[in-house]
Amino acid sequence: MSSKIYVGNLPYSVTNESLQSNFGEFGDVTSAKVMMDRDTGRSKGFGFVEMASPEMAQAAINGLNGQSVDGRSIVVNLARPMEPRGASDGYRGGRSSY
Template identity: 55%
Template sequence: MSVKLYVGNLPYSVTSEDLEDLFRPFGPVLSSHVITDRITGRSRGFGFVELASAEAAEAAINQLNQREYEGRTLIVNEARPRPERPSNQFGYDRGGGPSRGGRRPPRGSGRSPRW
């Protein structure tokens, strides 16, 4: 059974290929992915690696967690599933709703004030 690991405090220069190379000595790497900023494309300093077996994952955690790599102390542990969270802080989806564009008459259209 494969195991996904979280790898934190990565140097910003590390690529997904570098991450795969780092974990390859522990066993087959099924996937590796450095998380990047959507806008800038720059690394966010963490990523995920999926190893083929629990034994390989345990060995990688034991050998790499708290190890210095390119001047930074790595954090390596088993990845936790992302918690379900509401789409905003109030717990409901704002959605788009129907558009009201074009319905309101322009200002000064001859309409009398409401008071």
């Protein structure tokens, strides 16, 4: 089992520090990162937290999934591995319209 956690439906007010603080109640947090939009500098509304052990990660998931943070019910579950991205030229293998 992994110790990396996906946290979704975050209010825009959540920072890396507040995310780390909230998850720190369930064990040692090795990293906490709110994903930011590179154009606007504003939160994308989700982030990732890595706990020191899978047991701590599961405790955090059990304790925080569905909890209200600034009026929003957050989603907390194990992070899925990143899927490979397609070609960067936009080609998807379909027929062209021209």
